[in-house]
Amino acid sequence: MRDAVTSLIKNYDSTGRYLDRNALDSLKSYFESGTARVQAAAVINGNAAAIVKQAGLQLFEDQPELIRPGGNAYTTRRYAACLRDMDYYLRYASYALVAGNNDVLDERVLYGLRETYNSLAVPIGPTVIGVQIMKDIVREQVAAAGIPAGDYLDQPFDYITRQLSETDI
Numbered sequence: 001m002r003d004a005v006t007s008l009i010k011n012y013d014s015t016g017r018y019l020d021r022n023a024l025d026s027l028k029s030y031f032e033s034g035t036a037r038v039q040a041a042a043v044i045n046g047n048a049a050a051i052v053k054q055a056g057l058q059l060f061e062d063q064p065e066l067i068r069p070g071g072n073a074y075t076t077r078r079y080a081a082c083l084r085d086m087d088y089y090l091r092y093a094s095y096a097l098v099a100g101n102n103d104v105l106d107e108r109v110l111y112g113l114r115e116t117y118n119s120l121a122v123p124i125g126p127t128v129i130g131v132q133i134m135k136d137i138v139r140e141q142v143a144a145a146g147i148p149a150g151d152y153l154d155q156p157f158d159y160i161t162r163q164l165s166e167t168d169i
Contacts, residue, residue, distance in 0.1 A: 004030040004100035044094045055133040096156035128161045
């Protein structure tokens with residue numbers, strides 16, 4: 001897993017360039033938001049079960065067909081699998097948040113996920129909605145904790161939904 005610093009250096013090194021103003025501004029932003037990113041990750045860590053539960057309840061309230069007979073979250077086993085997956089997305093989003101880089105999402109979550117979901121007939125649209133619901137809940141909790149919630153907070157969640165959405169919605 002790379003963080004924002006190692007990714008930036010790798011990109012500049014591979015093209016044989018010195019760090020320019022854009023690179024230095026990017027590094028400055030990364031370090032300035034570091035404390036807020038770590039604090040936001042602590043909020044996620046301390047409330048992960050509640051975030052997943054609340055997001056699941058809202059998702060199934062908004063999309064009740066998922067938990068009706070024939071729905072993809074129908075049966076206790078499928079319902080639990082859905083919540084388990086939401087927990088995975090939240091956990092890896094917190095890793096990407098701290099790293100300031102989405103590489104961990106590709107490496108650990110997204111590569112092969114669409115194919116797996118498609119082969120199991122798991123609808124990707126509700127997954128995307130669930131990730132966005134978790135993002136909103138996290139934003140609320142981070143703001144309630146008095147932590148500045150900048151774009152850094154949305155990036156991992158938006159990246160997950162963008163990557164999933166590119167193939168199937």
